Amino acid sequence: MSRVRLLVGTRKGAFVLESDGTRKDWTVSGPHFAGWEVYHLKASPLNPDRIYASQTSAWFGQVVQRSDDGGKTWAAAGNKFLYEGVAGTHQWYDGTPHPWEFKRVWHLEPSLFDPEVVFAGAEDAALFRSTDGAASWTELAGLRKHGSGPNWAPGAGGMCLHTIVQDPSDARRMFIAISAAGAFRTDDGGETWKAINQGLRSQHIPDPNAEVGHCVHHIAMHPSRPQTLFMQKHWDVMRTDNAGDQWSEVSGNLPTDFGFVIDVHAHEPETVYVVPIKSDSEHFPMDGALRVYRSRGGGNEWEALTAGLPQKDCYVNVLRDAMSVDSLDKCGVYFGTTGGQVYASADGGDSWNAIVRDLPAVLSVEAQTLA
Amino acid sequence: MKIRVELPANLCRLAHVAPLVELEAGEQPTQRSMMEALEAKLPALQGTVRDHTTQLRRPYLRFFACNEDISHQDIDQHLPEAVASGNEPLLIVGAVSGG
Numbered sequence: 301m302s303r304v305r306l307l308v309g310t311r312k313g314a315f316v317l318e319s320d321g322t323r324k325d326w327t328v329s330g331p332h333f334a335g336w337e338v339y340h341l342k343a344s345p346l347n348p349d350r351i352y353a354s355q356t357s358a359w360f361g362q363v364v365q366r367s368d369d370g371g372k373t374w375a376a377a378g379n380k381f382l383y384e385g386v387a388g389t390h391q392w393y394d395g396t397p398h399p400w401e402f403k404r405v406w407h408l409e410p411s412l413f414d415p416e417v418v419f420a421g422a423e424d425a426a427l428f429r430s431t432d433g434a435a436s437w438t439e440l441a442g443l444r445k446h447g448s449g450p451n452w453a454p455g456a457g458g459m460c461l462h463t464i465v466q467d468p469s470d471a472r473r474m475f476i477a478i479s480a481a482g483a484f485r486t487d488d489g490g491e492t493w494k495a496i497n498q499g500l501r502s503q504h505i506p507d508p509n510a511e512v513g514h515c516v517h518h519i520a521m522h523p524s525r526p527q528t529l530f531m532q533k534h535w536d537v538m539r540t541d542n543a544g545d546q547w548s549e550v551s552g553n554l555p556t557d558f559g560f561v562i563d564v565h566a567h568e569p570e571t572v573y574v575v576p577i578k579s580d581s582e583h584f585p586m587d588g589a590l591r592v593y594r595s596r597g598g599g600n601e602w603e604a605l606t607a608g609l610p611q612k613d614c615y616v617n618v619l620r621d622a623m624s625v626d627s628l629d630k631c632g633v634y635f636g637t638t639g640g641q642v643y644a645s646a647d648g649g650d651s652w653n654a655i656v657r658d659l660p661a662v663l664s665v666e667a668q669t670l671a
Numbered sequence: 672m673k674i675r676v677e678l679p680a681n682l683c684r685l686a687h688v689a690p691l692v693e694l695e696a697g698e699q700p701t702q703r704s705m706m707e708a709l710e711a712k713l714p715a716l717q718g719t720v721r722d723h724t725t726q727l728r729r730p731y732l733r734f735f736a737c738n739e740d741i742s743h744q745d746i747d748q749h750l751p752e753a754v755a756s757g758n759e760p761l762l763i764v765g766a767v768s769g770g
Binding site: 333334335336357358359360361362363376379380381382383401402 | 680
């Protein structure tokens with residue numbers, strides 16, 4: 301029988317949750333790396349017991365951990381993230397030039413094509429690649445040296461490269477997103493990059509339609525449709541059907557189009573999930589009611605999913621990497637909150653239950669479907 | 672001559688060691704030679720006490736020796752004799768986290 305493993309990163313450690321295919325009863329192991337922030341964990345799609353974790357601390361810097369037994373044991377891997385050449389400057393919050401300084405890894409993305417290759421998205425924004433299972437890292441500097449780099453500026457959470465999406469049909473194509481620069485695409489394996497922000501409109505920047513400066517929060521793709529991407533921007537839910545060359549807004553009837561997470565159903569490429577958050581100054585659900593919204597038509601028409609979710613006095617947030625889906629039939633959907641709950645739906649979002657309630661604030665959730 | 676270095680709890684867990692570690696840090700040990708010896712003996716701690724890029728002590732960490740804060744001494748200044756001789760430990764201390 302198939303199993304599901306959830307990799308949960310929190311403010312104070314990592315947790316591994318497992319269930320059989322019924323997804324009713326869950327075991328919880330952890331905290332791993334207790335006391336450290338774990339921004340993200342993700343397993344190799346080619347070797348499911350190979351898991352990478354980004355362990356970070358304001359005191360002790362960045363550590364990358366690797367497990368080769370499905371999260372039972374871990375070993376520190378390479379953590380030397382050096383920018384290539386002269387790091388240069390980007391814009392600081394006040395508009396002055398600020399040196400590029402490595403702070404942490406927000407996202408780890410194991411390759412779809414090579415079990416030894418893994419990508420790391422960093423703050424200050426840069427993309428690194430390891431070809432030896434995270435033992436060593438090399439910057440893909442073509443991104444940071446995109447001509448617009450000196451004009452990139454941090455969002456409130458820092459200038460982070462937080463989203464890495466690979467095209468399963470083309471190993472040379474990849475999408476990344478940076479707060480608050482925008483989305484970028486490479487078609488040559490990371491050598492050169494193109495800003496793909498046409499159609500985004502951000503009222504908080506001097507030119508709302510600028511090439512860069514957009515606070516993209518997350519991007520999701522269904523593997524069968526690599527030309528179609530869904531984006532939760534700071535405000536606005538967007539989609540593109542030409543690999544980012546042009547975006548259009550699909551916020552439709554959402555009660556608020558601010559939010560962080562977005563994901564796509566495992567078997568229905570036009571079924572999309574978001575968790576609307578009231579505003580950028582009030583990072584909690586509207587009216588104290590936690591609602592996932594689902595569109596079955598690729599956006600514009602959204603339905604609230606509330607069964608099993610708290611509908612009063614709920615003031616948690618759901619951060620950008622904290623939603624994931626499994627590939628069982630029916631599709632499982634999972635998300636974690638800053639209140640320490642991980643909610644699961646085993647029926648595509650129709651009903652939910654909290655499989656853990658009292659973890660530290662959840663930073664990331666990744667679901668693995670295991671044979 | 673070996674020096675003794677006391678690590679904060681998080682680094683002990685990371686390196687799977689007890690708090691007090693002994694290091695060969697040269698005839699006339701300094702902060703720099705101490706950090707180099709620490710990273711050589713415990714590779715899991717590379718980049719955690721000093722930044723990979725600047726090679727400087729991380730800002731939320733302090734070094735104490737013989738009841739004194741030596742964090743802002745020159746990185747190549749000799750450590751106090753009592754530390755160099757192994758009689759007193761050098762303490763690596765993380766900033767207190769409140770809230």
